[in-house]
Amino acid sequence: TQAVPVIAIDGPSASGKGTVAARVATALGWHYLDSGALYRLTALAAQRAGVTWDDEQALAVIAARLNVRFDSDSVWLAGEPVSAAIRSEVISAGASQVAAWPAVRAALLFRQRLFRRAPGLVTDGRDMGSVVFPDAQTKIFLTARVEVRAQRRYQQLRENGMSASIQPILQDLRERDERDSQRPVAPLRQSEEACLLDTSDLTIEQAVEKVLAWHGEAV
Ligand code: CDP
Numbered sequence: 001t002q003a004v005p006v007i008a009i010d011g012p013s014a015s016g017k018g019t020v021a022a023r024v025a026t027a028l029g030w031h032y033l034d035s036g037a038l039y040r041l042t043a044l045a046a047q048r049a050g051v052t053w054d055d056e057q058a059l060a061v062i063a064a065r066l067n068v069r070f071d072s073d074s075v076w077l078a079g080e081p082v083s084a085a086i087r088s089e090v091i092s093a094g095a096s097q098v099a100a101w102p103a104v105r106a107a108l109l110f111r112q113r114l115f116r117r118a119p120g121l122v123t124d125g126r127d128m129g130s131v132v133f134p135d136a137q138t139k140i141f142l143t144a145r146v147e148v149r150a151q152r153r154y155q156q157l158r159e160n161g162m163s164a165s166i167q168p169i170l171q172d173l174r175e176r177d178e179r180d181s182q183r184p185v186a187p188l189r190q191s192e193e194a195c196l197l198d199t200s201d202l203t204i205e206q207a208v209e210k211v212l213a214w215h216g217e218a219v
């Protein structure tokens with residue numbers, strides 16, 4: 001039997017991965033997995049359980065037992081809608097700290113692979129093409145200049161009614177880029193086989209078109 005096809009989109013924070021991946025999934029009628037949400041949910045569940053972000057074994061247990069449900073526009077943790085809660089600054093920083101633990105990554109590996117269902121999966125994260133779906137048909141490293149990413153995140157927060165300013169966002173992006181790229185397990189890195197997509201000067205639509213065109217060539 002033919003393996004279910006996967007489009008893996010990896011890249012740094014606020015590059016537009018999630019937006020582009022979700023639209024590509026809609027265009028193809030495929031499933032979508034936001035893998036970063038699983039790390040964010042682990043950080044949130046840990047916070048609620050009073051587990052600190054340096055307790056690798058306790059975090060791995062929490063990751064393995066996450067009671068999560070995704071539907072078209074919400075994420076649920078133990079029956080409670082948490083889409084907004086997992087996007088807070090504290091949880092964003094926590095997610096990148098819990099994600100550095102090998103036992104946490106191992107606990108989430110199998111769960112991520114369950115999303116690979118016919119007719120196909122589009123997924124975004126840091127290690128989708130390198131670790132979780134190494135046999136993905138199409139691998140993309142989606143990025144943008146850090147100043148552009150900070151501006152996008154700023155705009156996104158404002159649109160969602162949150163107060164924000166550029167400088168702390170820029171600092172947070174730089175710190176997370178550094179931590180995500182330097183960690184020994186599954187670091188954020190452009191692999192040789194991934195197509196580089198710099199969206200600094202592209203609209204979302206142009207980025208989606210690019211991914212679909214590359215995918216068309218890959219099948
Ligand atoms: O949306 P943004 O790119 O800011 O973050 P995210 O994709 O939701 O991921 C949150 C954090 O989870 C990242 O900073 C990474 O440390 C971690 N992560 C990871 O390690 N591996 C993945 N496949 C996805 C996210």
Ligand code: CDP
Pocket residue numbers: 011012013014015016017018019020152153155156199202203204205207
């Ligand atoms: O998933 P990731 O953190 O990489 O980024 P995102 O949350 O999908 O995108 C961050 C913001 O950038 C969103 O508000 C997108 O609408 C916006 N964006 C953009 O303005 N232009 C693009 N070419 C891509 C994304």
